[in-house]
Amino acid sequence: MNHPSLSARCTTVLRASFFAALVIAGASTAAAQEIRTMKLASPYSFDDTLTRLRTTLAGKGMTIFATIDHQAGARDAGLAMRPATVVVYGNPKGGTPLMQAAPDFALELPLKVLVREDEQGKTWLVYEPVASLEGRHGLPAGMTERLAPAEKLLAAAVQPPAAQ
Numbered sequence: 593m594n595h596p597s598l599s600a601r602c603t604t605v606l607r608a609s610f611f612a613a614l615v616i617a618g619a620s621t622a623a624a625q626e627i628r629t630m631k632l633a634s635p636y637s638f639d640d641t642l643t644r645l646r647t648t649l650a651g652k653g654m655t656i657f658a659t660i661d662h663q664a665g666a667r668d669a670g671l672a673m674r675p676a677t678v679v680v681y682g683n684p685k686g687g688t689p690l691m692q693a694a695p696d697f698a699l700e701l702p703l704k705v706l707v708r709e710d711e712q713g714k715t716w717l718v719y720e721p722v723a724s725l726e727g728r729h730g731l732p733a734g735m736t737e738r739l740a741p742a743e744k745l746l747a748a749a750v751q752p753p754a755a756q
Contacts, residue, residue, distance in 0.1 A: 628724050634707075634715040634750040638675040641715045641750060642707050645679060648749040654681045654742065657702050676708040686738050696729035703742055717746055 634641040658680040666673040682702030691698045706718040722739040
């Protein structure tokens, strides 16, 4: 079995900390706005959901910039937790015009989705809907619609077989 080196694990932890800091910074600057999250139940196992999500995103031209495995981070710290992985993804063709219109909107990009397993073994996708990003950081009205296709991919990744 191939185990990552201590240096690679430290790099992963540092990257996760950096992304967490970005999320916290973005949330604190939007303190006046209520941040809503969407939760989609997956009919698939945690591993299958994560695989389907990655495949769906990549298949539609999205770039997966980072994957943060919180369960592995907890395990490395001697702690236990249920599976929880954040996938950081996007497409520069969709996001760049938003950052050009409102440079500080870069705090919101790339997009993020959490895949997690609850205490009953049910898998969930959790994300911030693009509608909740409307107007942040001076972004002109209506521009977040450019991100709507990315959000639709999340729902497609967890569609049950009969619905496809």
